[in-house]
Amino acid sequence: MQLKVLGRVDYLSTYQAMQAFTQARTAATPDELWLCEHPPVYTQGLAGKPEHVLDAGDIPVICANRGGQVTYHGPGQVVAYPLVDLQRAGYFVKEYVYRVEEAVLRTLFGYGVTGHRVRGAPGIYVRLQDPAAHARIGAAPDSDPFAGLGKIAALGIKVSRHSTYHGVALNVAMELEPFSRINPCGYPGLATVDLSTIGVSTTWNDAAMRLGERLQALLAP
Numbered sequence: 458m459q460l461k462v463l464g465r466v467d468y469l470s471t472y473q474a475m476q477a478f479t480q481a482r483t484a485a486t487p488d489e490l491w492l493c494e495h496p497p498v499y500t501q502g503l504a505g506k507p508e509h510v511l512d513a514g515d516i517p518v519i520c521a522n523r524g525g526q527v528t529y530h531g532p533g534q535v536v537a538y539p540l541v542d543l544q545r546a547g548y549f550v551k552e553y554v555y556r557v558e559e560a561v562l563r564t565l566f567g568y569g570v571t572g573h574r575v576r577g578a579p580g581i582y583v584r585l586q587d588p589a590a591h592a593r594i595g596a597a598p599d600s601d602p603f604a605g606l607g608k609i610a611a612l613g614i615k616v617s618r619h620s621t622y623h624g625v626a627l628n629v630a631m632e633l634e635p636f637s638r639i640n641p642c643g644y645p646g647l648a649t650v651d652l653s654t655i656g657v658s659t660t661w662n663d664a665a666m667r668l669g670e671r672l673q674a675l676l677a678p
Contacts, residue, residue, distance in 0.1 A: 533631030568652060571591050
């Protein structure tokens with residue numbers, strides 16, 4: 458997998474470039490992993506509902522063909538776009554999602570943070586009161602599955618011609634206020650955090666390289 462660090466790039470042109478790459482690739486095209494950050498933008502997935510954008514203000518809203526609902530991208534967030542030929546890799550979409558999430562979990566673990574999965578809600582979450590806690594999440598079915606949790610990484614993918622694009626966004630040190638103007642991923646009141654707010658001081662480059670290395674290892678055939 459070829460790693461490409463794009464730096465800060467426009468969302469729409471990057472989205473279009475991913476589509477073009479996927480349409481043009483052949484069975485011999487090497488997989489690529491793009492690491493970048495975007496200027497402030499809200500993106501709506503295929504399941505996105507307009508009412509989940511509460512007050513976009515001057516931040517543009519762009520509809521995309523990924524799964525999921527609305528999320529926010531902005532400076533200080535590592536966005537990873539794995540462009541993977543799943544047919545060649547030898548695993549299916551469910552396994553791909555698991556591997557991407559596992560890469561985030563291992564990246565967080567390297568910073569002393571324990572990430573958690575929530576059933577039916579793709580992405581990675583942390584315990585707000587104790588980000589290092591290992592205790593399993595076991596909320597009762599009729600209770601709030603996000604009680605005490607904050608979302609630190611959002612996941613949204615597209616598979617076309619057996620190949621993936623879009624990807625995962627890890628919040629490192631960003632302005633979190635724009636998340637309050639949406640229902641993140643369609644969940645009203647869902648808290649959103651970054652590494653900085655839970656006490657981890659690191660740079661975008663360090664977090665990007667750590668996440669990139671783990672994605673390269675875990676997405677291998």
